[in-house]
Amino acid sequence: MHFRYQSGQQSAEVTLERSGDGFRALVNGVAYAVEVLDRQPGVLSLRFDGRPLTFYWAQDGSRKWISQGGCTYWLDPPAQRASQRGSEGDGNTAVRAPMPAQVLAVQVASGDPVERGQVLLLLEAMKMEIQVKSPAAGRVNRLLAAVGQTVDRDQLLVEIGE
């Protein structure tokens, strides 16, 4: 059984073969003896090359979260092409939400000229209010946020163009 994972820039390949009561695992070509000690929903205990280790894991869409020994990892399926992030590269400057939030106020309109550092929107999350400022001087080419709207982190809010 072969599995491939990606985490940020790193990718890895795992092969599992039944072996006695456990498995022989190959990770990037190196072999390990593995035995499942216990399996509960979201919790897996292994004897990994003689070391007892407990892992907590959860699935979030295609992403797998795993925690062991105070470190948390997330693994994605092998790279589909990175999705198109807005329309950078076409001369526009993208302004994205720095946090998940509700849009409190929109202080510019489509077509407005803006200064660098000018406040474009106010966002609020968890009782905290922040100003989203224009990273460049130019004109509001696209305005994709409205008052009361809920936005995710990194969601495109405004495009500033020439």
Next chain:
Amino acid sequence: MFKKVLVANRGEIAVRIIRACREMGITAVAVYSDADRRALHVRLADEAVNIGPAQASESYLSVERVLQAAAATGAEAIHPGYGFLSENADFARAVQQAGLVFIGPTPEAIEAMGDKGRARTRMEAAGVPVAPGYQGLDDPAALEAAAAKISLPLLIKAAAGGGGKGMRVVHQLSELVEAAAAARREAQHAFGDGRLILERYIPHARHIEFQVLADQHGNLVHLFERECSVQRRHQKIIEETPSPYLTEALRAKMGEAAVAAARSVGYTNAGTVEFIVDSQSGDFYFLEMNTRLQVEHPVTEWTVGIDLVQWQIRIAAGEPLPFKQDNLSQRGHAIECRLYAEDPANNFLPATGPLLTFAVPSGPGVRMDSGFTSGDQITIHYDPLIAKVTAWGENRPAAIQRMTAALRETVLLGITHNGQFLQDVLSDPQFIAGGVYTTWVEEHFNGWQPPQCGLPPEVLVAAALAQLQPPSAAADEHDPYSPWRMPNGYRVGQ
């Protein structure tokens, strides 16, 4: 004693208060917004009343809805927790007028401490040290004259406010008039009150606060200090007691000042007197009094051996305190870490998402207070506190070690949080030496990034095995369609 208490809050503090009620044989009534329909505090309560939409202003902050819930359930008293309506004197008064008991101080005491300007005047009169400063200055000439007398740097703050709003630090006299005008606008906007206080700014200040407890029969004690100097954006993230900074002499002096401050406003119930301490000189100054239960109360409970929430309820019911100041002492050392749904590598901005897996630490000397369990959502509507982990040890190094182990044992999957950041603070030599101050986190951890954990082989193997279904007793080992043989997921290369 009350038979039924309404808890006008949510999250971990509502859970904490409901537990205290249960232990005391009191029926606990929870209130909840639409966003909290399935929240832990609702699940734990004996009764629960919906008080409106997710937006706090129409639910947890609505005096009318909370009082309606109390009337509908026949609650005799209301515990406000912290935040929301807890320091709202009008709410406390409305509770009394409805014939119920407000579990907290009198509306008069809340009012006396609620306005920083008036509180400052009262504290001066009561002989409690306040930072050199002035208030009630409106014209630029008077401002500059006052500033010259206080000496730079200066702190401008809103008389009516809190939470850092309207606050400005002034390093040069030339910046003063403009900074004051900006602070006044901000204060006017936030509090409808543009009055300012001008104070000496204390660089490298430590935040040290004293817990007080007062019954309705004139007994008033302090339960020692909590050091809360590890902060970001004026918000505490790690608190501990005893303070590694205080000497016995200074502790005694500050404790007396805290008691004097509380007595001067006829304080009853639990409260906290906050001081700023100049770490160079050891001079301390009254900052404010929080007229409610504090988030970090567990560290005091650990070391003093007193259940603060139970005593809040007992005091509100008229019971006298059975101990005097001389009967109180601290044992060992306790630390609290606040686990926040936020990204320390992104200016500590809030994060939201599902708590897919939430595994809590256990063992001797470890306590976890949380309002969430696995499967809950952290939303943008309320504050980012996921949980408070507190640890007790025989001494400070032991408490730090225990806290570090507890944080490593805490698993929070599905959401960005500050757990790793807290561990890095706990292992920092300056923290271990006890030498931190309120701007230390900003100065010292600027540009912090989580450590790279790499991708160890055991984690990859665990991921693959997690994907495999376990063989059921009935499954045929040779069945080519057995789920054991046909795992879901990203199987390639066959």
